[in-house]
Amino acid sequence: MRSLLRLCFVAALCVGAAFATPRLARADAFAGLASGQFDTVAQAVTDLAVSGSTQADTVLRALEHRQLFFAPDGGLFMRENTAYVDARTGQPVAAPPEGLTPVRLNNRVRKALAGARAGMDLFSTDRAARLGAATTLYERHDPAALPLLEHALSAEKDTAIRKELALAHAATILAQPPVADQLAARMQAVAALRATGGLEARGLLASVGAAEAEDPQLRKAAQEAVSSIDWRLRAWSIGQNAFYGLSFGSVLLLAATGLAITFGVMGVINMAHGELVMIGAYVTWLVQQGVRAVAPSLEPVALLLAIPVAFCVCGGLGVLIERGLIRFLYGRPLETLLATWGLSLIMQQAVRSVFGPTNIAVTTPGWLTGSFALGGMEITLNRLAILIFAFLVLGALMCVLRRTPLGLQMRAVTQNRRMAALMGIRTPRVDALAFGLGAGLAGLAGVAVSQIDNVSPNLGQTYIIDSFMVVVFGGVGNLWGTLAAAMTLGMGGKVLEPVIGAVSAKIAILVLVILYIQRNPRGMFPVRGRGVES
Amino acid sequence: MSAKLPPLSRRAFGRLALASSAAALGAVWKPGDALAATPKGEPIKVGILHSLSGTMAISETTLKDVMLMLIAEQNRKGGLLGRPLEAVVVDPASNWPLFAEKARQLLSVDKVAAVFGCWTSVSRKSVLPVFEELDGILFYPVQYEGQECSRNIFYTGAAPNQQAIPAVDYLLSEEGGGAKRFALVGTDYVYPRTTNQILVNYLKAKGIKEEDIMVNYTPFGQSDWQTIVSQIKAFGSAGKKTAVVSTINGDANVPFYKELGNQGISATDIPVMAFSVGEEELAGMDTKPLVGQLAAWNYFESIDTPANEAFIKDWHAFTKNPKRTTNDPMEAHYIGFNMWVQAVTKVGSTDHDKVIDAMIGIRQPNLTGGVAEMLPDHHLTKPVYIGEIQDDGQFSVVWKTPALVPGQAWSPWVPETKDLIGDWSKPIVCGNYNTVTKTCLSKKHA
Numbered sequence: 001m002r003s004l005l006r007l008c009f010v011a012a013l014c015v016g017a018a019f020a021t022p023r024l025a026r027a028d029a030f031a032g033l034a035s036g037q038f039d040t041v042a043q044a045v046t047d048l049a050v051s052g053s054t055q056a057d058t059v060l061r062a063l064e065h066r067q068l069f070f071a072p073d074g075g076l077f078m079r080e081n082t083a084y085v086d087a088r089t090g091q092p093v094a095a096p097p098e099g100l101t102p103v104r105l106n107n108r109v110r111k112a113l114a115g116a117r118a119g120m121d122l123f124s125t126d127r128a129a130r131l132g133a134a135t136t137l138y139e140r141h142d143p144a145a146l147p148l149l150e151h152a153l154s155a156e157k158d159t160a161i162r163k164e165l166a167l168a169h170a171a172t173i174l175a176q177p178p179v180a181d182q183l184a185a186r187m188q189a190v191a192a193l194r195a196t197g198g199l200e201a202r203g204l205l206a207s208v209g210a211a212e213a214e215d216p217q218l219r220k221a222a223q224e225a226v227s228s229i230d231w232r233l234r235a236w237s238i239g240q241n242a243f244y245g246l247s248f249g250s251v252l253l254l255a256a257t258g259l260a261i262t263f264g265v266m267g268v269i270n271m272a273h274g275e276l277v278m279i280g281a282y283v284t285w286l287v288q289q290g291v292r293a294v295a296p297s298l299e300p301v302a303l304l305l306a307i308p309v310a311f312c313v314c315g316g317l318g319v320l321i322e323r324g325l326i327r328f329l330y331g332r333p334l335e336t337l338l339a340t341w342g343l344s345l346i347m348q349q350a351v352r353s354v355f356g357p358t359n360i361a362v363t364t365p366g367w368l369t370g371s372f373a374l375g376g377m378e379i380t381l382n383r384l385a386i387l388i389f390a391f392l393v394l395g396a397l398m399c400v401l402r403r404t405p406l407g408l409q410m411r412a413v414t415q416n417r418r419m420a421a422l423m424g425i426r427t428p429r430v431d432a433l434a435f436g437l438g439a440g441l442a443g444l445a446g447v448a449v450s451q452i453d454n455v456s457p458n459l460g461q462t463y464i465i466d467s468f469m470v471v472v473f474g475g476v477g478n479l480w481g482t483l484a485a486a487m488t489l490g491m492g493g494k495v496l497e498p499v500i501g502a503v504s505a506k507i508a509i510l511v512l513v514i515l516y517i518q519r520n521p522r523g524m525f526p527v528r529g530r531g532v533e534s
Numbered sequence: 535m536s537a538k539l540p541p542l543s544r545r546a547f548g549r550l551a552l553a554s555s556a557a558a559l560g561a562v563w564k565p566g567d568a569l570a571a572t573p574k575g576e577p578i579k580v581g582i583l584h585s586l587s588g589t590m591a592i593s594e595t596t597l598k599d600v601m602l603m604l605i606a607e608q609n610r611k612g613g614l615l616g617r618p619l620e621a622v623v624v625d626p627a628s629n630w631p632l633f634a635e636k637a638r639q640l641l642s643v644d645k646v647a648a649v650f651g652c653w654t655s656v657s658r659k660s661v662l663p664v665f666e667e668l669d670g671i672l673f674y675p676v677q678y679e680g681q682e683c684s685r686n687i688f689y690t691g692a693a694p695n696q697q698a699i700p701a702v703d704y705l706l707s708e709e710g711g712g713a714k715r716f717a718l719v720g721t722d723y724v725y726p727r728t729t730n731q732i733l734v735n736y737l738k739a740k741g742i743k744e745e746d747i748m749v750n751y752t753p754f755g756q757s758d759w760q761t762i763v764s765q766i767k768a769f770g771s772a773g774k775k776t777a778v779v780s781t782i783n784g785d786a787n788v789p790f791y792k793e794l795g796n797q798g799i800s801a802t803d804i805p806v807m808a809f810s811v812g813e814e815e816l817a818g819m820d821t822k823p824l825v826g827q828l829a830a831w832n833y834f835e836s837i838d839t840p841a842n843e844a845f846i847k848d849w850h851a852f853t854k855n856p857k858r859t860t861n862d863p864m865e866a867h868y869i870g871f872n873m874w875v876q877a878v879t880k881v882g883s884t885d886h887d888k889v890i891d892a893m894i895g896i897r898q899p900n901l902t903g904g905v906a907e908m909l910p911d912h913h914l915t916k917p918v919y920i921g922e923i924q925d926d927g928q929f930s931v932v933w934k935t936p937a938l939v940p941g942q943a944w945s946p947w948v949p950e951t952k953d954l955i956g957d958w959s960k961p962i963v964c965g966n967y968n969t970v971t972k973t974c975l976s977k978k979h980a
Contacts, residue, residue: 038709038932066924106922106932107711107826111802139803199771207773233768244760251758349587357591359788359818369823371796380796383760453757454788454818458589462755497761502752503722 029053030088033063033103034070041103042112046144049116057120059087064113069100115140122152131161138168139200141175167196171204178214186218194225197376202229236376241494247383249490250390253483254448255463256470257390257397258441260482262318264471265414266434268326269337272344273467274460275351276439279317280310280446281455282351285362300365303447310443318439322432330431344460352457362450386448393444394483400437401479410434414477473513475523484524489513573613577620578884580605581640583651583661583672588628589755593784593863594653596814597675598623600864601650603852604871614878622646630660637661641668647884648673648874650867655679655724662687669886673874675866677809677831679728683943683956683965685890689913690870690906691863692832693941694732698779700918701807701830702733704933705777706740710920711805713777715746717766719790720781722751728948729781729809735947746774756786759793767797770804778806787811791824801826801922813859816927824923828932832916833865833902836928842901859927869906869914872898894959904938911956911965913941 029051032044045063048056062068062078068087069077076087077096084096105113114136121133134152137145149169156162170189173182190208193201208214209222255277262270284306291302298305325343329336364382371380401407409430412420421427445463453459466489474485489509496505517523582601584594605619613619622644626633633652640646641664648671652658655678665672665686677692704710716737720726730749737747748769750762770776782790787810794806800823807828813835816824835846842860845868850856877892878884893908900906906914915938921929944954944966953970957963964974 104930104932105826106930107802107805108709110826114802199767203771203773205773206771210773240764241761244758244764247760248758352587352591357586357595358814359592359785361818361820363820364792369796371798378764378797380760380793382792382796452789452792454785456592456785456818458592458785461589462757493758494761498765501750502756502762506753 030059030076031074033059033068033087034074034076036070036101036104038104038106038108042109045109045112045116049119055087055090058090060113060116060120062087063103063105063109064117066102066105068103069096070103071097071101072099073097111140115142115145119145119148122148123155127158127161130156130158131164134161134164134168138164138171141168141171141204143172143176146172146176167192171201174204174208178211178218183215183218186215187221190218190221190225194228197229197232199233202226202233205229233376239375240377241498242491243377243379243383245491245494246487247387247490248494249487250387251449251452252466252470252490253486254386254390254393254445255442256467256474256482256486257394257479258438258445259467259471260474260479261397261438261441262435263468264477264479264482265410266431266438267333267414267476268330268435269333269340270326270438271337271341271464272321272347272460273438273442274462274464275344275347276314276317276442276460277446277449277463278351278455278457278460279347280314280443281362281450281453281459282355282360282446283310283313283443284447284450285360285455288363300367303365303368303451306447307444310447311440312443314443314446315436315440318442319432319436321439322435326435327428327431344464348457348460355457357457359454359456362455364451368451382451386451389444389448393441394479397441398479406430406433406437469510469513472517473523475525475527477527478523478525481523481525488524573609573616573618575617577618578614578878579620579622579644579646581637581644581646581649581651582621582623583626583633583636583640583649584653585628585657586623586625589785590628590653590657593814594628596858596861597650597653597863597867599853600849600867601871603848604868606852607848608871608875614875615882615884626657630654630656633657634660634664637664637670637672638668641665641670647671647878647886648889650675650870652676653863658682658687659724671874671886671890673867673870675863675870677862679725680732680943680945681728681948681951683911683958685912685958685965686886687912688870688873688893688908689941689943690866690873692916692918693913693943694729694945695942696832696913696916696918696939697809697830698729698733699736699947700935700939701809701828701920702736702740702779704828704830704920705779705805705807709933711777712775713805714742714774715769715772715776716742717748717750717769717776717778718781719750719752719762719766719778721754721756721783721786723754723783726751726781726783730779732945732947733779735949739947746772752782752786754783754786756782757789759790760797763790763793763797763799766804767799770799776804778804780806780808781810782808783810784815787815788819791819791827794827795823801828807920812861812863813928814861816923817859819927821923821927822925825925827923829921829923829929831862831919831921831929833860833862833900834919834921834929834931835860836921836924836930837902837919839901839903841899841903845901865901869898869900873906873908890958906938909940910959910962911941911943912958913943913956915940 029044029047032040032047035041045060048059059068067079069079075097077084077093077100078087084093086093118133118136121129124130137149149165149172153165153169156165170192173185173189190205193205205222205225209219209226259273262268287306287309288302291298291305325339326336329339368382368385371378409425412425413427413430417427470485470489471482474481493505493509496508582598584598585591586595586598602621605621608614609618622640624636624640626636640649650673652661652674653676658674662684666684670686672687673690674687675690677697680693705713718730718733720730734747752762766778805828807830809830811829812831846860849858849860873893873896876896877889881888881892894910895908897905897907902917904917906916908914917938918935919931920933921931924930943956944951946952953968954966955969956965957967966975968975
């Protein structure tokens with residue numbers, strides 16, 4: 001059965017190639033690979049894929065991984081670990097000839113490779129590979145692949161793949177130059193693409209709608225389809241913008257929760273808060289490096305390991321800062337501001353001296369990269385993870401404040417320090433722990449931020465202003481206020497951005513916040529009660 | 535007079551033998567030391583004006599290091615005019631007014647012979663009046679927006695016609711994908727704004743319609759690119775091949791590329807051509823999702839020439855870090871410094887006026903196999919390379935200009951400056967000479 005399939009596949013490929021490349025007459029597709037010219041290499045990739053050569057698959061794989069080399073005399077070799085294999089025969093060679101040059105890739109060759117790979121995968125026994133191939137062929141809608149697609153459609157049994165193949169087929173038919181007697185099929189294809197929606201379909205339909213050579217009826221149908229897709233996309237874009245807003249808000253929320261404790265609850269103006277976020281990001285990197293060195297198999301979860309580590313490191317640092325600096329400055333906000341600002345400079349420069357001024361590469365694990373489609377929306381995984389993480393952190397913090405003795409003591413100390421002390425609460429210890437908690441939360445923000453932003457000594461400065469803005473806007477001393485403010489600012493920014501541009505949106509948001517604070521100096525959710533005035 | 539030598543004890547003899555053999559070994563290892571005369575006399579001071587703290591430290595610290603390396607090497611070769619070179623390093627801390635203050639200090643207090651410095655255009659604009667007032671020499675090593683030509687500044691980075699225009703030509707060409715629609719994305723400050731103005735005019739002249747050009751600016755340090763990347767995606771779905779030209783600066787690039795990768799835009803769909811992303815920036819990124827994205831520079835670390843190989847080797851040895859990358863502005867400093875050395879040697883003095891006049895016409899081999907020549911408008915001839923990002927964090931060159939491109943201070947694609955040229959050689963001696971009215975607008979910069 002498999003050999004029969006393979007035979008069909010080669011036959012179909014040959015038909016496809018005959019359609020696409022009249023130059024198939026070239027005897028040796030391998031020679032093109034050794035030319036060093038991108039155009040020729042790209043052509044050779046396509047030729048090789050349809051040549052039916054048993055070496056095609058391995059050679060193309062080697063090319064993809066830049067393990068294919070050519071010699072000055074036209075010889076072609078693949079590197080496997082340290083040994084070399086003749087690409088044409090698959091036989092190992094004892095000593096590779098002098099002057100081997102790697103076959104280089106550019107986007108054109110990569111495109112040809114993706115097409116060749118999809119063509120070969122279309123008849124694979126692996127379901128996922130076939131599905132992936134169908135999707136690639138839909139996105140590429142290369143007319144040369146049409147006979148292949150027709151063949152695959154007749155052979156495919158799986159309904160999901162058939163659906164994708166039918167779509168790819170429709171797109172490919174439309175991508176062909178117009179032929180007179182195909183109008184019905186092309187009209188059908190327009191309808192099929194219109195039903196799918198999406199940006200790829202829109203692009204193809206728009207080009208059909210704009211092409212002078214097309215039948216007027218078909219052009220009209222295509223233009224209508226484009227505007228129908230545009231309507232649908234516009235509706236979805238509301239949801240998409242809401243997600244962007246939530247996600248932006250969640251980053252603000254994470255950066256601000258720590259400050260909501262140190263500034264909101266304790267009243268300490270901590271200008272080094274951003275630097276604690278930065279340290280959290282560096283800790284993430286260190287944990288990743290450590291895990292890579294000690295247990296490489298755990299690398300995908302290194303990020304999860306970094307969460308408690310960053311919390312503890314930054315929390316400990318926070319306790320140190322409180323004991324060593326801030327406790328001498330309670331009640332003197334200006335001095336605190338200056339001292340912590342100085343501290344932030346020291347921390348920045350220290351990190352710069354130890355790790356260097358350049359960005360460090362915190363890797364994003366595979367399970368956090370990419371996106372999935374939700375209707376017409378595209379949800380990126382790392383943003384979604386941060387959104388969830390932000391709410392988890394906020395929830396945990398609420399629990400600590402409301403359900404634990406430390407939370408009770410913290411609230412008691414902020415509301416009435418003397419009374420709390422008289423009740424036997426060791427206020428200095430509570431201060432240190434509260435500050436440590438705020439610092440630890442900053443560390444958690446650092447772990448999250450390392451996944452979306454660059455990690456350099458300047459990282460903290462990006463977040464400090466926004467964090468203060470969130471806390472003040474939301475109402476000092478109120479966690480719900482912080483949540484509401486972060487989400488309002490996030491949503492506001494993302495609603496304005498597509499309309500007036502990123503720069504103006506940022507200005508507009510700042511102006512609006514200032515106006516709001518002018519009218520309501522205590523923010524969105526002011527703390528009420530007797531203790532407020534003191 | 536016969537001084538009687540004390541008899542050598544066995545131990546002393548051993549020590550002597552060891553020392554002399556070590557000395558001999560040293561001579562074998564570093565023949566330069568033994569051959570060149572040790573420089574003596576009063577040192578010639580060279581100012582280094584690069585931020586070592588603040589936001590720009592990420593890029594500028596490297597340039598300070600490369601200058602120290604070049605100066606050390608020159609001293610090993612016997613210094614300059616037989617005198618040693620001494621680096622005077624100041625830290626303007628990414629603070630633009632402080633740049634002017636530090637420049638004044640270098641010129642009037644330290645009396646340096648030349649200054650190598652600045653990265654951002656705003657820092658250059660801030661020191662320019664100081665250099666003109668005190669008649670100093672500044673070597674500016676970064677690609678920039680052009681539209682400036684001061685007698686006291688040598689622009690060793692690329693002018694727009696040595697980076698932006700060839701890069702767009704590549705995107706328009708069949709080889710580069712034949713783009714018909716362009717999104718110009720940049721950070722909101724003078725370099726992207728001027729470059730995009732030039733590019734929009736250029737693209738229109740090439741027959742690209744107004745509605746096929748999208749221009750978008752973002753604030754410094756933008757970290758949330760979700761909306762803009764989805765706008766680019768929508769912009770790219772109009773049925774025409776679309777390309778992005780990015781003048782996004784510094785730190786904002788990492789989140790931008792991460793978002794591109796996450797939203798599934800690959801280089802084969804919508805290629806992104808960047809003017810500010812080099813090896814240094816890639817070092818902080820996971821480059822797998824970026825493979826195939828483009829950058830235009832006049833130098834890439836991956837270019838295989840003996841001069842470049844030697845330079846990289848020296849750099850690794852000097853920084854004691856075999857992984858430190860080299861980049862385009864470093865090459866610009868390499869060229870600028872060696873040209874200055876040539877000019878000083880030629881006139882036999884470090885006198886600013888004499889050196890400025892002697893600089894024009896000086897030729898210095900660059901690191902990629904060509905020769906840079908200092909032109910009368912104080913710009914260089916440079917090759918232009920287009921590189922594609924590889925998964926190892928390096929660029930692979932996929933295209934280069936057939937010949938060296940002479941830098942143009944004033945862009946012919948901006949209506950106000952299309953007739954202007956800079957020419958500091960006799961008889962014109964003017965930074966903004968109008969070739970139509972045959973007048974010099976002002977002896978100072980414009």
